[in-house]
Amino acid sequence: MNITKLGIGTYLQLPYFLRRVSLIAGIWLFAGLPVLANAPLRFSQPILIAQGNLLDVSLRLGSSGTRVLELQRALGGLRLLSTNEIDGIYGEQTKHAVRQFQRIRRLDVTGVADAETLQELGIDPSIALPVLVHPIHGGISTDRLVYGSRSEDVLTLKYVLNSFGFTLVENQTYGRQTFEAVQVYQATAELPQTGTADRDTLLHMGFRPSDEALEVLEISQGDSNSEVPESRYVAAIMAGPSQIIQVRREFPEATVVRDDRRGEYISLGQFEEHSTAKDWVDKARNEFRYEAQVLWD
Missing domain, CATH: 3.30.70 (Alpha-Beta Plaits)
Incomplete structure (x- = not known):
């Protein structure tokens, strides 16, 4: 049996309208095959992470400081977080409270306080700008990273250390190898060999205060001549x-x-x-x- 003839015969027996619709649909599908073949599997999912010169203004597990305190106070005001958990450290309880808030407000339930979540809490997302920024590898939310830490900030620190020739596994854990790499860096840079990536060490690595941190520094020092880098x-x-x-x-x-x-x-x-x-x-x-x-x- 000639399948081609059978298909054409069936097609010709269709009403005129259906023939037109099926022909247009077939042409559209055929023309779209090359695009579909190369298209990503997930169109709407974010693929940008908080590295590089462009930064996602989010607070997440491992973040710390006054920004986290403001987030925790807002969650505490809604009784989603107990008073004794308001400590400026984005731990598991804060993550759980953020997830609960996101679920109730019909937001993406990620446990990350992104710009949309902060806005829904009545918090200006710009408070989540990083404390220190590296010109290539991005920003971190603290000026002190210690042994045992687990956060995106540690991952950024490892990117920077590896750029100096270290070969650290690029994950979010500040383990023994990271501790020793920081010590080696500090010894070479003639800094105190604490193994802790403190502010002086981070600044020596190339991190610089973000606009927000620099403005606070200028006010505290009364230095009106310091130039604030242009933000975008x-x-x-x-x-x-x-x-x-x-x-x-x-x-x-x-x-x-x-x-x-x-x-x-x-x-x-x-x-x-x-x-x-x-x-x-x-x-x-x-x-x-x-x-x-x-x-x-």
């Missing part, structure tokens, strides 16, 4: 090039940003003011339902 905020849609055509229908100037380590995302523009970038992000989220957030450059 990026309105970003967390998607790859497969969605650029769709995004440009609403945002004609959108561009795909690629980085070997950070992955890909779509930039709607770079802005000097956080509020301006936030307006663009809100538009992308509220009007067009994109997964978008403000990144710090």
